[in-house]
Amino acid sequence: MNAFFKKHFGSRSVRAGGYAAVASAIVVAIAIAVNLLVSALPETVTHPDFTENQLYTLSDQTKRITNALEKDVTLSLIASSGNENTTILSLLKRYEGASAHITVETVDPVLYPNFARQYTSGTVRSNSVVVACGDRSRYVDYSDIFKQMKSDNYDTYYYYVQMGYSQYYDYLYDTVFDGENALTAAINYVSSNSLTKIYTLSGHSEAELSETFTEAIKADNFEFESLHLMDVEAVPEDAGLILINAPASDLSEDEAALLIDYLDAGGNVLLTTDCMESDSMKNLLSVCEHMGMTLTDGMVVETSQNRYYRNPVYLLPEIGETEITQAIRDGGYYILFPIAQGIVSAGDGFSYTPLLSTSDSAFSKKSGYGMTTYDKEEGDTDGPFDVAAATSKDEAHMVWFASAQFATDNVNAMVSGANADLLVNAINWMAQQEDKISIRSKSLETGYLTVSAADSRRWSILLVGVIPAALIAVGAVVIIRRKRK
Numbered sequence: 001m002n003a004f005f006k007k008h009f010g011s012r013s014v015r016a017g018g019y020a021a022v023a024s025a026i027v028v029a030i031a032i033a034v035n036l037l038v039s040a041l042p043e044t045v046t047h048p049d050f051t052e053n054q055l056y057t058l059s060d061q062t063k064r065i066t067n068a069l070e071k072d073v074t075l076s077l078i079a080s081s082g083n084e085n086t087t088i089l090s091l092l093k094r095y096e097g098a099s100a101h102i103t104v105e106t107v108d109p110v111l112y113p114n115f116a117r118q119y120t121s122g123t124v125r126s127n128s129v130v131v132a133c134g135d136r137s138r139y140v141d142y143s144d145i146f147k148q149m150k151s152d153n154y155d156t157y158y159y160y161v162q163m164g165y166s167q168y169y170d171y172l173y174d175t176v177f178d179g180e181n182a183l184t185a186a187i188n189y190v191s192s193n194s195l196t197k198i199y200t201l202s203g204h205s206e207a208e209l210s211e212t213f214t215e216a217i218k219a220d221n222f223e224f225e226s227l228h229l230m231d232v233e234a235v236p237e238d239a240g241l242i243l244i245n246a247p248a249s250d251l252s253e254d255e256a257a258l259l260i261d262y263l264d265a266g267g268n269v270l271l272t273t274d275c276m277e278s279d280s281m282k283n284l285l286s287v288c289e290h291m292g293m294t295l296t297d298g299m300v301v302e303t304s305q306n307r308y309y310r311n312p313v314y315l316l317p318e319i320g321e322t323e324i325t326q327a328i329r330d331g332g333y334y335i336l337f338p339i340a341q342g343i344v345s346a347g348d349g350f351s352y353t354p355l356l357s358t359s360d361s362a363f364s365k366k367s368g369y370g371m372t373t374y375d376k377e378e379g380d381t382d383g384p385f386d387v388a389a390a391t392s393k394d395e396a397h398m399v400w401f402a403s404a405q406f407a408t409d410n411v412n413a414m415v416s417g418a419n420a421d422l423l424v425n426a427i428n429w430m431a432q433q434e435d436k437i438s439i440r441s442k443s444l445e446t447g448y449l450t451v452s453a454a455d456s457r458r459w460s461i462l463l464v465g466v467i468p469a470a471l472i473a474v475g476a477v478v479i480i481r482r483k484r485k
Helices: 002-009 012-040 060-067 088-099 154-162 166-171 179-191 210-218 252-264 278-292 325-331 409-414 418-430 453-484
Strands: 073-078 102-107 126-135 135-138 146-150 173-177 196-202 223-227 239-245 268-272 293-295 299-302 311-315 341-344 351-357 364-365 387-392 396-401
Touching: 060 088, 060 179, 073 088, 073 179, 088 102, 126 179, 126 252, 135 179, 210 223, 210 409, 210 418, 223 239, 239 252, 252 268, 252 278, 252 396, 268 278, 278 293, 299 311, 311 409, 325 418, 341 387, 396 418, 409 418
Parallel strands: 073 102, 196 223, 196 239, 239 268, 268 396
Antiparallel strands: 073 126, 126 135, 146 173, 293 341, 299 364, 351 387, 387 396
16 A cells, blocks of 8 residues: 555655645635735725825814714615725725724615615615614715716806806806715714704895805704894804804894803804995994904905915915814915905903914005005005904804805815815814814815915916926037037
């Protein structure tokens, strides 16, 4: 028997084959181990985000919220097997890797046709997501992740106007990926115990806050309700904040008194104003003065080309180093602040914090909207000015943005949503939700390269003049050297 084994299995070829089989088994075992190891790694390691807009990279705001989770949250992707949207699934996996309290699952509607009916009564679309935590849930529709938004492209708009087809501009929409914004808002909602109520003041032709700004605020667990001060004896006790958005007429003395009483009780007021004469808004300004702020007459004109965009009244103000503004400042964003007025401190006893400021060379045109030149004239006031500021007194807080156009969609789009970020950050600061202050989630919304007038001129000189001249000079030198040879 031994001779048989030696004869048939002891040859060099058999031994070589045995070694090869063992080596193959070791390689297979290593491959299996590596696959198991890789499969256990988070999505951020196995699938780096190389997209231009960093679609799958979670923002600091999302990381703050997921890191603070104390309850288990389930993200259920509703899609049939093989038809999962890879973009959405990849984003969900990144949420799962961001917190041990988040679990991702895929639910096949063919196998479980009644699953989504527990969370929505509307039409269920493929690749929608259900976010659930205990008894609370939110259905995130596919259309909330890939959104159709009206185009905010100024160049396209003016092209249509010049060609005489401006009416067709209303039909232009951009498809944007708003997945992180929608999912983070849902996680924040289902894992929170209550919503903070914001009362929006009415009765003075206030500007309506746009859907973009409204949804950004709601995403941080705030809800809205209208408030007409003439109909109440006091500001409701559940008011977390009063929002006064660009009133066109003054408050009455009684309304101003109610707001002052509310502030004295530790309330919060966020105010945006259009360029106005102080005499026309005495009662509103009395509320501001009660919180240590007042206005300079006229409209701010910026003379530093580094501090305005195309037009000296379209300010790119200096962003202060504060809790409200730090994330925007660190992100290198601009704030676009058109048609602004100067804010100044109005006394002691308050914690006054500038948020946005002009350069030292700015001045205020006393004529305001009636100005006929951007040049400084007699009677104009020298700067610098704060155009946005926050004050605190005991438990009361007030934030004032002295520009009505600051909170409009078109202006916000020109700085990639940074204006909306600033407004929401101010609300979170007053509501003592500092952990949620951050830059909002990214999307595929059209990004604009907003640069100051001075930078625009320098780049124009460099690209149109210096670089072409340098290339011509180099070419001339090369030709001359060749001819001499």
